[in-house]
Amino acid sequence: MHLKPPAVTGWERETPIPDGALNHYLSVRGGRLFLEDLDLTRLVLGSDLPEGLSGPLGSPLEIVYLPLIPKKIAALQTVFADAIAETGYGGRFLYAYPSKANAAEEVVRAALQTGAHFEISTYPDVDLIRIMIARGYVTSRQMILCNGFKPSGSPYAERILALQKAHGNVIPVIDSLAELPFLEYSGQAFEVGLRQKSYGRHDDMAEMNEVNSQFGMQLTDVARAAARIEEAPNLTLRIYHAMVGGQIEQEADFVERLSSPMEIFAKLRQRHPDLTIFNFGGGVPSAMALGFRFDYPAFARLLLTAIQKNCRRFRVPEPDVMGEVGRYTVTEHGAQIFKVGLVKENKSKYPWYILNGSIMTSFPDAWALKEHFTVLPVTNLDRPFRRVQLAGLSCDSDDVYPPKGSASPLFLPVDAENLYVGFFGIGAYQEMLGGMGGVKHCMIPEADELIIEHGADGTFHYRLNRGQNSWEIARTLGYQRDV
Numbered sequence: 349m350h351l352k353p354p355a356v357t358g359w360e361r362e363t364p365i366p367d368g369a370l371n372h373y374l375s376v377r378g379g380r381l382f383l384e385d386l387d388l389t390r391l392v393l394g395s396d397l398p399e400g401l402s403g404p405l406g407s408p409l410e411i412v413y414l415p416l417i418p419k420k421i422a423a424l425q426t427v428f429a430d431a432i433a434e435t436g437y438g439g440r441f442l443y444a445y446p447s448k449a450n451a452a453e454e455v456v457r458a459a460l461q462t463g464a465h466f467e468i469s470t471y472p473d474v475d476l477i478r479i480m481i482a483r484g485y486v487t488s489r490q491m492i493l494c495n496g497f498k499p500s501g502s503p504y505a506e507r508i509l510a511l512q513k514a515h516g517n518v519i520p521v522i523d524s525l526a527e528l529p530f531l532e533y534s535g536q537a538f539e540v541g542l543r544q545k546s547y548g549r550h551d552d553m554a555e556m557n558e559v560n561s562q563f564g565m566q567l568t569d570v571a572r573a574a575a576r577i578e579e580a581p582n583l584t585l586r587i588y589h590a591m592v593g594g595q596i597e598q599e600a601d602f603v604e605r606l607s608s609p610m611e612i613f614a615k616l617r618q619r620h621p622d623l624t625i626f627n628f629g630g631g632v633p634s635a636m637a638l639g640f641r642f643d644y645p646a647f648a649r650l651l652l653t654a655i656q657k658n659c660r661r662f663r664v665p666e667p668d669v670m671g672e673v674g675r676y677t678v679t680e681h682g683a684q685i686f687k688v689g690l691v692k693e694n695k696s697k698y699p700w701y702i703l704n705g706s707i708m709t710s711f712p713d714a715w716a717l718k719e720h721f722t723v724l725p726v727t728n729l730d731r732p733f734r735r736v737q738l739a740g741l742s743c744d745s746d747d748v749y750p751p752k753g754s755a756s757p758l759f760l761p762v763d764a765e766n767l768y769v770g771f772f773g774i775g776a777y778q779e780m781l782g783g784m785g786g787v788k789h790c791m792i793p794e795a796d797e798l799i800i801e802h803g804a805d806g807t808f809h810y811r812l813n814r815g816q817n818s819w820e821i822a823r824t825l826g827y828q829r830d831v
């Protein structure tokens with residue numbers, strides 16, 4: 349079996365971090381840490397704050413660096429445009445952003461303004477996208493793909509019908525035969541998708557049909573649903589959807605997992621000529637840890653040539669290829685900076701650096717899935733380093749980093765005076781899973797949030813949202829402030 353080397357979570361030596369690039373968006377310049385051209389060291393030290401920002405900035409501080417989002421979308425679109433040209437592929441690449449990866453208004457706005465299509469999965473999602481439509485951020489050219497469970501009569505099904513009346517270009521993706529009646533009897537015209545049960549790794553169609561997944565339909569139901577859609581005068585079968593995993597880090601493995609779905613797509617296409625979109629869902633990986641490598645151009649070429657080959661075999665035209673690209677789009681724009689409040693040398697293997705916030709509630713995947721994120725000092729980069737462990741402020745023994753059982757070392761400056769530490773690559777899913785606002789484990793307040801956008805003039809624009817104070821938490825828990 350191929351064993352993955354331990355993830356590189358940060359600096360792994362006792363010497364200071366020299367100037368230079370750490371990956372494609374993090375670098376050290378003059379002993380300071382930069383996220384693209386944003387000087388994080390200067391930001392947290394607050395001594396020389398950029399124009400438009402008045403201090404002091406709080407800590408912990410969440411960084412929302414929006415310019416990376418359109419940049420990443422454009423980069424993947426270019427990768428596919430090049431692969432289409434190189435392979436002579438007969439279809440287009442359609443980029444959709446799924447709200448579940450990060451549904452914050454500024455993030456969704458940044459994605460929608462690139463013209464990306466949009467994928468949603470619950471009824472509140474419909475209300476959010478209606479706000480964005482009303483504000484003019486969505487054109488009728490942008491598809492709204494409705495995944496998620498939506499049995500007839502559910503609030504989600506009702507809202508989908510209303511959204512289609514108001515906007516058009518709403519494409520429900522059928523996840524179960526029970527989701528068809530509300531569309532069949534709606535009297536409204538819809539293009540629809542079908543979701544195949546396909547999650548995970550499988551070698552052939554029979555194996556795929558046996559996967560233990562709550563998402564999508566087994567083979568016989570896919571065929572039944574397609575036939576019913578064909579019979580319904582108001583419905584057109586447009587999309588075949590088969591998602592095969594998340595953060596799939598090997599290019600060939602990703603494409604191999606899609607080979608049975610490709611075959612089913614082609615067989616359906618022979619009978620249903622309106623079926624023009626092959627949607628592979630999510631799975632496009634992104635840099636959470638530093639050692640991450642993925643050859644996006646190789647992946648795009650492999651995928652398109654595999655679809656081409658399959659289409660030739662079944663004598664059907666090459667479809668448009670759609671990705672619902674969540675993690676890739678928003679992982680890197682998000683960071684969170686903590687201050688080291690205390691160092692404990694209590695005869696543990698490595699000293700504990702105690703942060704002034706919670707790791708497990710801020711990045712739940714570090715605890716629940718043992719996920720590795722990038723951790724770097726934002727100050728004291730030019731001092732000697734030592735191997736340490738991080739702990740959050742909660743009373744939970746799981747509030748630690750690196751994750752329990754991890755073989756990845758973490759080195760931080762020995763000098764913990766005024767030491768700030770950043771977690772990077774946390775922009776996808778972490779805040780959605782940990783929740784925004786409300787009350788979290790051990791009542792640790794929400795961090796301040798600094799939103800950074802590029803203005804039309806090319807300069808940075810800053811917006812600071814203050815986090816919670818303890819009285820807001822008390823009120824949420826039902827306490828009255830009468831003492």
Ligand SMILES: Cc1ncc(COP(=O)(O)O)c(C=O)c1O
Binds near residue numbers: 595629676
């Ligand atoms: C239907 C669907 N599409 C897209 C995504 C986004 O996946 P990723 O973040 O891997 O791009 C998900 C994630 O769970 C999903 O369930």
